[in-house]
Amino acid sequence: MSSTINQDIASSISSARINKEKRFQIYGVAALLFAMIMLVTLFITIFSKGLSAFIQTKVNLDIELTQEVIDPEGSRDLNVLKQANYQKLIDDSLKLYALNLFDKDEKELIKNLRMILSPIAYLELRNLVIDNQDFIGKTKKVSFIASDDIDQYFKGKIDMSIPEDDRKITDIQEKFLDDLQSKGQINKVFNKTLFTKSDSREAELSGVLGAVIGSFYSLLIAGLLSIPIGIGAAIYLQEFAKKNRITDFIEININNLAAVPSIVFGLLGLAIFLNMFLMPRSAPLVGGMVLALMTLPKIIIPARAAILAVPESIKQGALALGASHMQSIMHHVLPLAMPAILTGIIIGLAQALGETAPLLMIGMIAFIPDTPLYITDPATALPVQIFMWADNPERAFVERTSAAIIILLFFLIAMNSIAIYLRQKFERKW
Amino acid sequence: MTDTGIVNISSFNKLKKSKNIKIKAIIKNLSVFYSDKCAVDNVSMNINAREVTAMIGPSGCGKSTFIRCLNRMNDVIENCTVKGSILIDGYDIYHPKIDVVKLRSQIGMVFQKPNPFPKSIYDNVAYGPRLHGIATKKNDLDNIVEESLTKAGLFKEVKDRLNDTAIGLSGGQQQRLCIARTISISPSIILMDEPCSALDPIATAVIEELIENLKKSYTILIVTHNMQQAARVSEKTAFFHLGKLIEFGDTKTIFTNPREKQTLGYITGRYG
Numbered sequence A: 001m002s003s004t005i006n007q008d009i010a011s012s013i014s015s016a017r018i019n020k021e022k023r024f025q026i027y028g029v030a031a032l033l034f035a036m037i038m039l040v041t042l043f044i045t046i047f048s049k050g051l052s053a054f055i056q057t058k059v060n061l062d063i064e065l066t067q068e069v070i071d072p073e074g075s076r077d078l079n080v081l082k083q084a085n086y087q088k089l090i091d092d093s094l095k096l097y098a099l100n101l102f103d104k105d106e107k108e109l110i111k112n113l114r115m116i117l118s119p120i121a122y123l124e125l126r127n128l129v130i131d132n133q134d135f136i137g138k139t140k141k142v143s144f145i146a147s148d149d150i151d152q153y154f155k156g157k158i159d160m161s162i163p164e165d166d167r168k169i170t171d172i173q174e175k176f177l178d179d180l181q182s183k184g185q186i187n188k189v190f191n192k193t194l195f196t197k198s199d200s201r202e203a204e205l206s207g208v209l210g211a212v213i214g215s216f217y218s219l220l221i222a223g224l225l226s227i228p229i230g231i232g233a234a235i236y237l238q239e240f241a242k243k244n245r246i247t248d249f250i251e252i253n254i255n256n257l258a259a260v261p262s263i264v265f266g267l268l269g270l271a272i273f274l275n276m277f278l279m280p281r282s283a284p285l286v287g288g289m290v291l292a293l294m295t296l297p298k299i300i301i302p303a304r305a306a307i308l309a310v311p312e313s314i315k316q317g318a319l320a321l322g323a324s325h326m327q328s329i330m331h332h333v334l335p336l337a338m339p340a341i342l343t344g345i346i347i348g349l350a351q352a353l354g355e356t357a358p359l360l361m362i363g364m365i366a367f368i369p370d371t372p373l374y375i376t377d378p379a380t381a382l383p384v385q386i387f388m389w390a391d392n393p394e395r396a397f398v399e400r401t402s403a404a405i406i407i408l409l410f411f412l413i414a415m416n417s418i419a420i421y422l423r424q425k426f427e428r429k430w
Numbered sequence B: 001m002t003d004t005g006i007v008n009i010s011s012f013n014k015l016k017k018s019k020n021i022k023i024k025a026i027i028k029n030l031s032v033f034y035s036d037k038c039a040v041d042n043v044s045m046n047i048n049a050r051e052v053t054a055m056i057g058p059s060g061c062g063k064s065t066f067i068r069c070l071n072r073m074n075d076v077i078e079n080c081t082v083k084g085s086i087l088i089d090g091y092d093i094y095h096p097k098i099d100v101v102k103l104r105s106q107i108g109m110v111f112q113k114p115n116p117f118p119k120s121i122y123d124n125v126a127y128g129p130r131l132h133g134i135a136t137k138k139n140d141l142d143n144i145v146e147e148s149l150t151k152a153g154l155f156k157e158v159k160d161r162l163n164d165t166a167i168g169l170s171g172g173q174q175q176r177l178c179i180a181r182t183i184s185i186s187p188s189i190i191l192m193d194e195p196c197s198a199l200d201p202i203a204t205a206v207i208e209e210l211i212e213n214l215k216k217s218y219t220i221l222i223v224t225h226n227m228q229q230a231a232r233v234s235e236k237t238a239f240f241h242l243g244k245l246i247e248f249g250d251t252k253t254i255f256t257n258p259r260e261k262q263t264l265g266y267i268t269g270r271y272g
Helices: A015-054 A078-083 A086-098 A106-114 A121-131 A148-154 A171-182 A209-240 A245-257 A262-276 A284-309 A312-320 A325-353 A357-361 A382-390 A395-425 B009-019 B063-070 B100-106 B121-131 B138-151 B155-161 B171-183 B201-214 B227-233 B251-256 B261-267
Strands: A055-064 A139-145 A186-190 B023-034 B037-048 B052-056 B080-088 B107-110 B189-193 B219-223 B236-241 B244-250
Touching: A015 A055, A015 A395, A055 A086, A055 A148, A078 A121, A086 A106, A086 A121, A086 A171, A106 A171, A121 A139, A148 A171, A148 A395, A171 A186, A209 A245, A209 A284, A209 A325, A209 A382, A209 A395, A245 A284, A262 A284, A262 A357, A284 A325, A284 A357, A312 A325, A312 B171, A325 A395, A325 B121, A357 A382, A382 A395, B023 B063, B037 B063, B037 B080, B037 B219, B037 B236, B037 B244, B052 B063, B052 B227, B063 B080, B063 B189, B063 B219, B063 B236, B100 B107, B107 B171, B121 B138, B121 B171, B138 B155, B138 B171, B155 B171, B171 B189, B171 B201, B201 B219, B201 B227, B227 B251, B236 B251, B236 B261, B244 B251, B244 B261, B251 B261
Parallel strands: B052 B219, B052 B236, B107 B189, B189 B219
Antiparallel strands: A055 A139, A055 A186, B023 B037, B023 B080, B236 B244
């Protein structure tokens, strides 16, 4: 027998095998590319539609705050100031601007012109006057929120080539607005309303604040309930429970719960929390409790894995020093398992933040223009708000839907980044 | 003191007197079962105070299980049952009234693999004293840490980095840290379960020297696979095989003139 290497190794570089490997690599790259393209498309659509919602069109008008209209007796009484006819002041100003442009009969003209401002323009003016009473009698430049159609017009989203009857902007409005713009009376500012107001029938006055607070309260309740219960259950199952049929049964059930569709949890909440315990409908308290049920298995499973991953030797070291079982867990096992547990918690809560279905079942889908103050106030949540806005036909709600998605994505990405950061910072160190 | 179930002083003293030596522990008919499997089979022996007793024998012969009985570490293993009795200083440590947690604080243990806590060197040593409230003032704690590390022969090497993580130490240093951690709460017995099996010969020599010093104040039981080590450090040697105590006696006798054929076979390397 010769001791040299078999000549096969030089000659038999199997082209079939190499091709197979290459093909497999190509499949992998293709799959990755496809996924990336989908993701990029998603982001491009959302951002191209939604970014413009962060900008708001304002119409600046010089308003003559005449003493006769606001406070004819000069008493500066708050009730008088509140009840004054501010709409007349705005109308007068609009008429002044329109003076040289139109010769139509006045009634239809002023109706047309009023529409360029939001329906609460007179309230904006009223609040300004009440806050600054020395303005009375002077002419001031006042900045009004433009109505949603005007906003869309200035964002170039309204097709002016279609017949006047089919579009939202009349010819009168177009002429008037173009004139205002040429005078520099139109400007675009950051859309504060989106963040400081809650839902509204008027797109230009609607914001996500109520939904964000509703989501925050729900998540707070979900976290307060599911984190201690989840960690406690994980510690008990992993460290104290005897291995028998009952614990096996519990374990199988927890794993199954993680796969139960979320709407089922919503039905459970409806049947038990609302119908049996008569808790308030549409409240973040109940929403949070339902989300907590949904999050529990998602916390317990990774927490158990994290506790299991702590080496037995460290626990034994503590036991041998005279630490009790509980002390060895609290002083050593839990601190070492905490980063992984935290990751599980954050990912579980991030999922809960994006959850819509269970909240629909307990009535958190409702038009709620008020910002919730307490956890029992009716509220909605960010994903539900997106769902509701997507249902609205107005153009302005389309961009607001995308904007709300961007805000939700921002929260989700932030939470997941924290999870990744924690995971990397506290990499296992034994 | 009178005899109760938990304290059995008179029989202890009788034995002490009759043998006229410093007896620390009496093990009587000890058997350990994992489920149905018998790991230690009816072992009886006496452990002398301030001596090193070595346990030798092939893998799986029950010597580790045996020493884990002395601080009841087997309790944490499910399905493990212990029969027979162990008296330490007259106390029946398997009596139901014995507080296992306090027992373990008086019978320290060093494990096969160094298992420092992933904390600072200081915190590793200070954990026991803090836990048992031995030292509450920072000053006292500092003294205990320094003293323990000095006794374990580690203080000089780590005195400038007491706040560094213990994981950064070498294997031999980690093991000495574990020994320092064990003696920080002044136990009366130290159990060592193959403390050098994960160490190189130089680190092993350091640990052996340390054992030599420690036995002046502590009773030490050491499990080892290394027969030279047993011969070097121990006064008494016990040879286990398949859960049975085959031979127990002075180390010199065991290694030069064993009574049993099996012992001779093992120490000359014919099986194991």
